Amino acid sequence: MDLCQIHADRCKGCELCVQFCPKHALEMSEERNAAGYHPAVLAHPELCNGCAMCAQMCPETGIEIYRRQKRARQDAVNQG
Amino acid sequence: MTTAMNSQDGMNKQNGGAVASEDLVDLKCVFERPKSLSDKPFHYCPGCSHGTYHRLIAEMIDEFGFMDNTVGICPVGCAVFAYEYFETDMIEASHGRAPAVATGVKRALPDRFVFTYQGDGDLASIGMGEIIHAAARGERITVFFVNNGIFGMTGGQMAPTSLIGQRTTTSVQGRDPRTTGHPIKVCELLSSLEGVAYLARVALTSPKNINTCRKYMRKAIRAQTEDVGLGLVEVLSPCPVQWGMSPGDALHHIEEDVVKEFPPGEFVDKLAGPVKA
Amino acid sequence: MPAKMQLTKGNEALAMGAIAGGCDCFFGYPITPQNEVPEVLSYELPKRGRVFVQAESEVASINMVYGAAAAGKRAMTSSSSPGVSLMMEGLSYIACAELPCLIVNVMRGGPGLGSITPSQGDYFQACKGGGHGDYHSIVLAPWNVQEMYEFPALAFELADRYRCPAMLLADGVLGAMMEPAEISDDAPPPNVPEKPWATNGRNGRAHKNVVNSLVIDPYGLRDHNLKLQAKYKAMECETRWDTRDVDDAEILVVAYGISARLALSGCKLARKQGIKAGLLRPITLFPFPSKQIAECATNKKRILVVELSAGQMVEDVRLAVNGKVPVDFYGEMGGVIPSPAEVCEKIVEAAR
Numbered sequence: 001m002d003l004c005q006i007h008a009d010r011c012k013g014c015e016l017c018v019q020f021c022p023k024h025a026l027e028m029s030e031e032r033n034a035a036g037y038h039p040a041v042l043a044h045p046e047l048c049n050g051c052a053m054c055a056q057m058c059p060e061t062g063i064e065i066y067r068r069q070k071r072a073r074q075d076a077v078n079q080g
Numbered sequence: 081m082t083t084a085m086n087s088q089d090g091m092n093k094q095n096g097g098a099v100a101s102e103d104l105v106d107l108k109c110v111f112e113r114p115k116s117l118s119d120k121p122f123h124y125c126p127g128c129s130h131g132t133y134h135r136l137i138a139e140m141i142d143e144f145g146f147m148d149n150t151v152g153i154c155p156v157g158c159a160v161f162a163y164e165y166f167e168t169d170m171i172e173a174s175h176g177r178a179p180a181v182a183t184g185v186k187r188a189l190p191d192r193f194v195f196t197y198q199g200d201g202d203l204a205s206i207g208m209g210e211i212i213h214a215a216a217r218g219e220r221i222t223v224f225f226v227n228n229g230i231f232g233m234t235g236g237q238m239a240p241t242s243l244i245g246q247r248t249t250t251s252v253q254g255r256d257p258r259t260t261g262h263p264i265k266v267c268e269l270l271s272s273l274e275g276v277a278y279l280a281r282v283a284l285t286s287p288k289n290i291n292t293c294r295k296y297m298r299k300a301i302r303a304q305t306e307d308v309g310l311g312l313v314e315v316l317s318p319c320p321v322q323w324g325m326s327p328g329d330a331l332h333h334i335e336e337d338v339v340k341e342f343p344p345g346e347f348v349d350k351l352a353g354p355v356k357a
Numbered sequence: 358m359p360a361k362m363q364l365t366k367g368n369e370a371l372a373m374g375a376i377a378g379g380c381d382c383f384f385g386y387p388i389t390p391q392n393e394v395p396e397v398l399s400y401e402l403p404k405r406g407r408v409f410v411q412a413e414s415e416v417a418s419i420n421m422v423y424g425a426a427a428a429g430k431r432a433m434t435s436s437s438s439p440g441v442s443l444m445m446e447g448l449s450y451i452a453c454a455e456l457p458c459l460i461v462n463v464m465r466g467g468p469g470l471g472s473i474t475p476s477q478g479d480y481f482q483a484c485k486g487g488g489h490g491d492y493h494s495i496v497l498a499p500w501n502v503q504e505m506y507e508f509p510a511l512a513f514e515l516a517d518r519y520r521c522p523a524m525l526l527a528d529g530v531l532g533a534m535m536e537p538a539e540i541s542d543d544a545p546p547p548n549v550p551e552k553p554w555a556t557n558g559r560n561g562r563a564h565k566n567v568v569n570s571l572v573i574d575p576y577g578l579r580d581h582n583l584k585l586q587a588k589y590k591a592m593e594c595e596t597r598w599d600t601r602d603v604d605d606a607e608i609l610v611v612a613y614g615i616s617a618r619l620a621l622s623g624c625k626l627a628r629k630q631g632i633k634a635g636l637l638r639p640i641t642l643f644p645f646p647s648k649q650i651a652e653c654a655t656n657k658k659r660i661l662v663v664e665l666s667a668g669q670m671v672e673d674v675r676l677a678v679n680g681k682v683p684v685d686f687y688g689e690m691g692g693v694i695p696s697p698a699e700v701c702e703k704i705v706e707a708a709r
Contacts, residue, residue, distance in 0.1 A: 001107060003107075009121075013126055014126040014327040015326075015328060016127060016327055020286070052110065052287075055111040056287040057132075057286075057287060057290075058132075059124065059126075059128055059130070060121065060122055060131050061117060061131065061134075063111070064109055064112045066108060066109050067110045068106050068107060147559065148558060148560050148561060149558045149560070150559075151427075151428065151558055153424070161571075163569060166565070167565055168558075168559065169556035169558055169566045170565065170566075170567045170568075170569075171423075171424065171556050171569070172454075172568065172569040172571055173420065173424075174420065174450050177416065177417070177420035177423075180416070180417040180418075180420035181424035181427070182424060183384075183410065183412075183417075183421050183424060184420065184421035184423060185424040185425065185427065185556070187410055187421070187425065188382050188425040188428040188430040188432070189428050189430075189558065192428075192557065193558075209414060210413070213412075
């Protein structure tokens with residue numbers, strides 16, 4: 001499973017996640033979601049390290065981030 | 081969130097946020113929708129920070145464990161439907177009067193956590209009297225203030241916080257200080273009042289600043305819970321649609337121009353000691 | 358300590374009546390001629406562990422009432438005509454959000470800044486809505502200091518029963534006059550109904566509560582309005598009125614509040630001159646005793662309405678009798694108060 005889960009139907013295509021992804025793992029889709037926006041997609045899951053920059057910037061709270069359990073300090077993101 | 085999921089991931093929150101498939105057991109969700117935020121998709125325009133600020137408030141309510149103890153007061157303006165987005169008890173106030181409504185709630189129920197959510201038209205224009213006097217009285221309320229320098233909901237009219245030269249639908253030649261005055265700086269204005277316990281401003285323009293915002297919000301909440309006085313966090317927020325900019329350009333505009341007029345930072349901090357865990 | 362008869366000022370009686378009526382929170386802004394209300398409550402409420410806040414304006418006052426009422430408390434404000442005008446937006450929100458609360462208007466002369474002398478010029482504002490949209494408050498009109506004491510409790514009770522604002526419509530005479538009244542300093546707390554709708558923190562409740570007056574869907578707002586109108590219809594059973602010497606009367610005088618006091622004296626003077634006059638006093642101005650006036654008027658020669666206004670309630674009296682009985686009007690404005698002799702003169706004129 002990908003570390004970055006984008007809820008395509010919440011996406012309004014603002015592109016902030018794409019712009020703030022330090023790994024350039026995200027792109028805007030050619031498809032349209034139910035609301036008619038081109039949603040963001042994780043085009044390069046192999047580049048994603050689950051840093052959550054995209055989720056932090058997403059105004060729709062439309063991205064969930066997963067990390068592997070073995071990682072130390074896995075709650076670092078939410079603890080700010 | 082039940083309808084908005086990618087179909088293949090099997091991570092529906094209705095299943096308690098647990099990872100369903102067997103091969104995913106070594107994954108842990110580290111960033112998800114706060115429990116105090118409802119499932120309803122925001123009505124805000126693309127790139128608008130209202131949603132971000134809503135999420136941060138919900139995160140704080142979760143973090144402090146206040147979902148059962150909170151009464152939130154919504155403004156009139158873009159965030160008029162904010163009561164649909166929080167899982168706490170909510171009151172919809174008339175334009176600008178949220179601090180007065182919050183005063184009524186907090187005085188009636190002093191042990192509840194009471195917050196207002198207000199835009200710059202609501203707080204700095206029509207509601208200036210209410211916020212100043214709530215601050216002067218030191219009401220134990222927390223104010224989450226969104227400054228995007230424009231009346232968004234009504235179609236992009238000039239706000240008291242619009243920048244000099246800013247083009248809006250009621251200042252098409254750009255804001256002229258000779259006839260429309262200068263931007264009102266709310267934090268600077270309120271900082272002279274003894275009743276204020278915490279005041280800070282931050283631009284919601286990057287993950288780093290969002291983290292700073294969290295720190296400020298914690299203090300603004302503690303100003304209330306530790307019975308010190310009124311706490312307020314002003315966020316500089318983009319209004320890409322009414323500014324006529326892309327969401328990305330709007331954030332650059334804040335970082336390059338808006339912060340010159342509205343410098344970020346902490347203005348008042350009367351809290352003693354660090355954050356209690 | 359049981360209630361005892363004491364010489365009391367109307368505004369002070371009202372303040373003590375609010376306490377007896379279970380007022381948890383008072384929010385107000387000074388304005389003449391009602392200042393004794395906040396003055397008394399500013400020390401009597403905190404003494405009892407209840408809330409008094411002097412707000413920065415009437416606009417803030419009514420919105421603080423909105424917040425405290427939403428929190429499930431018995432909340433009130435008190436003001437006089439210009440200040441009450443400032444509250445009308447908030448009152449409309451309160452009515453739409455179906456919050457119970459009490460608004461006191463000790464009326465003074467208008468329009469504008471007007472005067473600080475007594476008037477009944479706010480009848481339309483109080484009874485026809487006052488703010489925007491189709492709504493009503495329950496309106497109670499006391500006519501003596503005893504009722505100034507008793508009506509706040511009644512107003513809170515009715516407001517809670519119907520989840521609507523209640524207004525106590527007094528005037529500068531009633532506020533300032535002193536007369537004996539039975540007042541209690543420690544009345545037993547009233548029975549206040551449960552308020553499961555209150556936004557007072559979920560505290561284990563399965564759902565969140567929202568207090569709101571925004572219904573963006575036209576059909577939804579239409580339906581909400583229909584619900585409000587049905588509620589106003591259902592309130593008709595709360596109509597209160599009083600009659601004096603009406604059975605044999607040929608002239609029926611209709612007046613409320615201090616005008617009714619003057620009118621009753623006028624009726625008595627008229628009877629000494631051989632003119633049979635009687636008084637019908639609406640106690641609730643909304644719901645208005647239309648049926649009762651129509652029934653009472655059936656065998657009357659004429660009706661005389663007396664008000665401290667240019668003629669406001671008289672319109673409702675005319676609607677009530679629907680042309681079946683001629684309706685005369687006598688009003689004074691600007692703080693001028695007619696004497697009983699002057700009222701008597703108008704009764705005599707009507708009887709000719």
